[in-house]
Each structure stands twice: as C-alpha cells, then as structure tokens.
Amino acid sequence: MPTYDGPSNFxxxxxxxxxxxxxxxxxxxxxxxxxxxxIDLEKGRTTGFEEAVRASHAQY
Incomplete structure (x- = not known):
C-alpha cells in the first residue's frame, strides 16, 4: 500500500x-x-558504451 507522507516501502x-x-x-x-x-552517451559518443557499463558492474 503506498503512503502519501513519505517514501514508499514498496x-x-x-x-x-x-x-x-x-x-x-x-x-x-x-x-x-x-x-x-x-554523459558521454548524451553527447553522442556511443562507442564502447556496453563494455563500459559491464566493466562498471564487474567491480562488485
């Protein structure tokens, strides 16, 4: 059930x-x-986007 007086616990x-x-x-x-x-993606630099995202997740 959503609450209206703060963040939801959902x-x-x-x-x-x-x-x-x-x-x-x-x-x-x-x-x-x-x-x-x-930010680079918004500026139109799409080369290596997927690899960069995967590399940032691989740190965990």
Whole structure:
C-alpha cells in the first residue's frame, strides 16, 4: 500500500520478497561510475558504451 507522507516501502517489500523466495539479490549500480558513461552517451559518443557499463558492474 503506498503512503502519501513519505517514501514508499514498496521497494523494501519487493526486495524482502525476492530474498525470501531465493531470487538473486537486487542490482545496485555504482551511480558515480555510470554518470560519466551516460554523459558521454548524451553527447553522442556511443562507442564502447556496453563494455563500459559491464566493466562498471564487474567491480562488485
């Protein structure tokens, strides 16, 4: 049930549900590492985008 006086607990409930039923953990990307990659994408530099994103996730 959504709340109107603050952030919703839906995301926390979903994460708990997934963990209870044995799903893999939720991916939490490193926003500081991804920011320059997406800035380059907005500027039209698409070469190596997928590899750069995968490299930023491989750090975990």
């Amino acid at each position: 995301a926390n409930n979903l994460l708990g549900h997934r963990l209870y039923y044995g799903f893999r953990t939720t991916i939490r990307p490193d926003r500081k590492a991804l920011a320059p990659i997406f």
